[in-house]
Amino acid sequence: xxxxxxxxxxxxxxxxxxxxxxxxxxxxxxxxxxxxxxxxxxxxxxxxxxxxxxxxxxxxxxxxxxxxxxxxxxxxxxxxxxxxxxxxxxxxxxxxxxxxxxxxxxxxxxxxxxxxxxxxxxxxxxxxxxxxxxxxxxxxxxxxxxxxxxxxxxxxxxxxxxxxxxxxxxxxxxxxxxxxxxxxxxxxxxxxxxxxxxxxxxxxxxxxxxxxxxxxxxxxxxxxxxxxxxxxxxxxxxxxxx
Amino acid sequence: xxxxxxxxxxxxxxxxxxxxxxxxxxxxxxxxxxxxxxxxxxxxxxxxxxxxxxxxxxxxxxxxxxxxxxxxxxxxxxxxxxxxxxxxxxxxxxxxxxxxxxxxxxxxxxxxxxxxxxxxxxxxxxxxxxxxxxxxxxxxxxxxxxxxxxxxxxxxxxxxxxxxxxxxxxxxxxxxxxxxxxxxxxxxxxxxxxxxxxxxxxxxxxxxxxxxxxxxxxxxxxxxxxxxxxxxxxxxxxxxxxxxxxxxxxxxxxxxxxxxxxxxxxxxxxxx
Numbered sequence: 425x426x427x428x429x430x431x432x433x434x435x436x437x438x439x440x441x442x443x444x445x446x447x448x449x450x451x452x453x454x455x456x457x458x459x460x461x462x463x464x465x466x467x468x469x470x471x472x473x474x475x476x477x478x479x480x481x482x483x484x485x486x487x488x489x490x491x492x493x494x495x496x497x498x499x500x501x502x503x504x505x506x507x508x509x510x511x512x513x514x515x516x517x518x519x520x521x522x523x524x525x526x527x528x529x530x531x532x533x534x535x536x537x538x539x540x541x542x543x544x545x546x547x548x549x550x551x552x553x554x555x556x557x558x559x560x561x562x563x564x565x566x567x568x569x570x571x572x573x574x575x576x577x578x579x580x581x582x583x584x585x586x587x588x589x590x591x592x593x594x595x596x597x598x599x600x601x602x603x604x605x606x607x608x609x610x611x612x613x614x615x616x617x618x619x620x621x622x623x624x625x626x627x628x629x630x631x632x633x634x635x636x637x638x639x640x641x642x643x644x645x646x647x648x649x650x651x652x653x654x655x656x657x658x659x660x661x662x663x664x665x666x
Numbered sequence: 667x668x669x670x671x672x673x674x675x676x677x678x679x680x681x682x683x684x685x686x687x688x689x690x691x692x693x694x695x696x697x698x699x700x701x702x703x704x705x706x707x708x709x710x711x712x713x714x715x716x717x718x719x720x721x722x723x724x725x726x727x728x729x730x731x732x733x734x735x736x737x738x739x740x741x742x743x744x745x746x747x748x749x750x751x752x753x754x755x756x757x758x759x760x761x762x763x764x765x766x767x768x769x770x771x772x773x774x775x776x777x778x779x780x781x782x783x784x785x786x787x788x789x790x791x792x793x794x795x796x797x798x799x800x801x802x803x804x805x806x807x808x809x810x811x812x813x814x815x816x817x818x819x820x821x822x823x824x825x826x827x828x829x830x831x832x833x834x835x836x837x838x839x840x841x842x843x844x845x846x847x848x849x850x851x852x853x854x855x856x857x858x859x860x861x862x863x864x865x866x867x868x869x870x871x872x873x874x875x876x877x878x879x880x881x882x883x884x885x886x887x888x889x890x891x892x893x894x895x896x897x898x899x900x901x902x903x904x905x906x907x908x909x910x911x912x913x914x915x916x917x918x919x920x921x922x923x924x925x926x927x928x929x930x931x932x933x934x935x936x937x938x
Binding site: 582 | 805808809811812815816818819820821822823824825826827
């Protein structure tokens with residue numbers, strides 16, 4: 425499942441990003457196949473979230489190219505990417521707080537899903553999948569953080585993505601919640617949606633994928649299986665120091 | 667009264683649905699008044715076309731000021747206030763007397779018609795009510811609510827945030843421009859200071875806030891109640907009016923920041 429497939433869906437080619445004098449990404453290249461699950465790990469400040477921000481159009485790369493489905497996307501704004509099939513969740517969940525859970529999903533289905541009319545049953549399916557069906561009429565602001573993270577995920581799913589970037593969705597969840605979240609992500613991946621999973625919790629990541637890229641100080645340090653990563657001298661040095 | 671209902675609703679379109687508070691909202695009102703009057707003086711067109719030109723004049727000003735939307739919060743309000751003052755300075759410039767009448771204002775008494783202009787204002791008020799209802803209940807309105815809540819997330823689900831804000835900005839300006847054009851028609855003689863008076867912005871803001879922004883009936887209730895209050899004592903005893911008015915605003919901000927209609931929503935009544 426987690427192997428690199430023949431046709432890459434997303435290709436980053438020596439992408440760099442600076443904020444002022446600080447180089448956050450320094451020539452990162454990676455590719456994600458149509459059914460891949462790629463884990464993105466690395467110490468704080470290594471550029472994981474920035475990589476996701478560049479892929480999802482929140483920021484734009486200073487140099488390098490990003491190609492998705494054969495189309496260059498590194499200059500496109502976020503709202504153009506949703507219809508192409510790229511979506512994400514946020515490290516700190518960003519739901520539409522004053523809207524109900526159902527409205528959060530509806531608005532995403534309408535505007536992100538190519539303006540196509542989606543039936544209520546589609547929305548119910550998503551609500552059940554993220555286990556918020558009972559909360560459909562609650563305001564998003566009344567949800568717990570764990571529920572808001574699932575709502576972020578559901579909203580992204582409503583746009584029918586081909587590629588879903590998940591930014592530290594495991595942070596702050598208890599072991600039981602983590603296991604449910606891992607099952608949820610596996611279910612999404614099994615439908616053929618490619619995933620990029622940014623994560624600090626390696627045990628959690630291990631439940632989802634074996635294929636990881638380790639970033640450190642804006643460069644790719646390692647690509648391969650999570651198990652091998654833990655034996656790689658440079659990776660260990662980057663994480664523990666040495 | 668109807669004019670202030672329209673202005674409070676027009677301001678509510680922008681502030682209630684995008685969060686931009688235009689302290690210089692009167693700029694569009696004045697631009698509409700001048701555009702309408704100048705068309706009346708220089709072209710023989712039916713009056714309703716002249717008023718539409720007033721709306722168009724305000725929209726053109728809004729387009730020029732569009733980049734202001736890049737500012738946020740108080741900075742937007744201040745820049746907008748400044749831009750309305752710039753417009754005032756331009757039209758009241760002595761050297762432009764031949765074009766704008768300079769400080770002496772414009773006179774369009776030849777088209778004076780209190781009844782028709784009253785009806786025109788009624789139409790504009792209904793238009794503002796209709797627009798607000800559209801914002802409240804359409805898909806576009808849903809997108810506006812989403813981007814008001816969280817612009818990043820809204821963009822991520824495919825909403826063109828910049829375009830949506832610009833549309834609201836232009837429509838809000840158009841309402842003020844149409845109201846300004848009709849006002850010019852109604853009073854038929856006006857000075858720069860009277861159609862660019864900052865009190866007009868303040869009234870529109872306070873009326874909308876008093877009733878409750880983001881709703882259809884909030885600004886209507888606010889404009890009706892407070893304008894009646896203004897008429898009752900604002901002209902005869904302005905000193906008490908200013909005092910009570912200030913007190914009212916302070917109490918409102920402290921205890922009912924979402925307007926008097928929030929008294930109803932808190933009790934579970936759905937307010938349109």
